[in-house]
Amino acid sequence: MTAAGNRFAYLLAATWIPGCIYPSIIHCAESSVPTSAYQDQSQGSPGKNLRPAHPRSDKASVRPMKIKKFVGASMSECLLKVKKELGENAVILDSRKVPRGGPFSFLLNDMVEVIASTEDRHPPPVKERNWSQVGAEPAAPVAPPGVSAAEFALISDDLKGLKDTVQQITDHLKFRQLPSLPAQLEGLHRDLLENGVDDRVAAALTQEITLQLSGPQFEDRSLMQRALYERLGKIMKATVPVTEKGRPRVIALVGPTGVGKTTTLAKMATHPSIYGRKRVALVSADTYRIAAVEQLKTFAAIANIPMDAVYRPADIRRALERFSDRDVILIDTAGRSQNDRGQLNDLGAFMEYAEADEVHLVLSVSTRLEDQLDIIHKFRVANPGRLIFTKLDETTSFGSILNVCYHERKAVSLLTCGQNVPDDVAWPTQTQLVKLAANRGYFRNELLPSIAGTG
DSSP states (O other): OOHHHHHHHHHHHHOOOOOSOHHHHTTOSEEEEOOSOEEEOSSSSTTSSEEESSOOOTTSEEOOEEEEEEEESSHHHHHHHHHHHHOTTOEEEEEEEEOOOSTTGGGSOOEEEEEEEEOOEEOOOOOOOOGGGTTOOOOOOOOOTTOOHHHHHHHHHHHHHHHHHHHHHHHHHHHSSOOOOOHHHHHHHHHHHHTTOOHHHHHHHHHHHHHHOOGGGGGOHHHHHHHHHHHHHHHOOBOOOOOOTTSOEEEEEEOOTTSOHHHHHHHHHHOTTTTTTSOEEEEEEOOSOHHHHHHHHHHHHHHTOOEEEOSSTTHHHHHHHHTTTSSEEEEEEOOOOTTOHHHHHHHHHHHHHHOOSEEEEEEETTSOHHHHHHHHHHGGGGOOOEEEEEOGGGOSOOHHHHHHHHHHOOEEEEEEOSSOSSOSEEOOOHHHHHHHHHOTTHIIIIIHHHHTTOO
């Protein structure tokens, strides 16, 4: 068999997508559906002698999915029943109006039928990274016999792509049919979508609010808005600038090309509300663009800030020792494509020697969600813990910030909206982040005027 044939056969053997189970289960009044996939253990016809495709892992406790039909005089009544029986984590699968029975049913309003489900899944706790082992990476998977390392790498990438595709299909099925919403709540949902919030994220937030409120509360827009803001506050986290006594705070900026890392670093160094009143030093680790190093040197000379340029990972230690008397050391790195593994490995080597206290991943707010999540995944080699969003002045919708925070749960440290140094930058509060996600006009009407020319 050819290499391509080996690869295709390996993919077929390694993946299994469940069949058309969804359309059949949503019509059941109440049932328990095992969540594990099954595959054929025999050599005969499919569907016989089924066994679990993957053994149950102790990393996540999964219970059967419970699906039940609820009927009531109104949507609010049904949602109260869902919340009472299935809890606040229930998911609405389907809703519709159904006629009442009886000889005089034409005189009465239709009933509302809701199908909901719940699945208890407890993921393992996320462990904090041990900085003393910052360079340690997980052991790479070993290629099976008969498959070269290069082929196995391609197979791994394909498997990840298939996994992502299956997840997207699952999310689509989960949120494709929202129940009919009260007018005020539908308005909030529409505002989220118009602000660029991903439809899956907006649907999840809307469903959570329907389970939180009841009855007349759905007529109070201000109450529903407070409920939305409360939920957004649990997702979107802000940070504050930090310095330490006795040693410099080492802060590195990483990210793809063209997102404005160097300009953002210059703003951080000089803006009075960030580090402009501290003793700052700059380190350039941009080994790809000589012009970028010279540009930063020119800026440092004008701003009277000491600077050093390093071209090898080991040289970072020397630069850090040179600036050991400063309050803050800001490290600028070269823009790297998330699809270039060699460049990312180089970045990981620099970060290993830097042992930074903070690593900020810089993203453009106008980058589409799939690419943003891919960038975050690939840049894990640098272990970023915070996010900076740039180019807010180049878009009219800001829901992508919420989309990323919803999926990654990382804190947002900075927002930038222009090329002026030290202006056009804000270290946002949590309230500002929440309003930015929920209200499309908030940036132009309130946030931008508050940060313009504040340097």
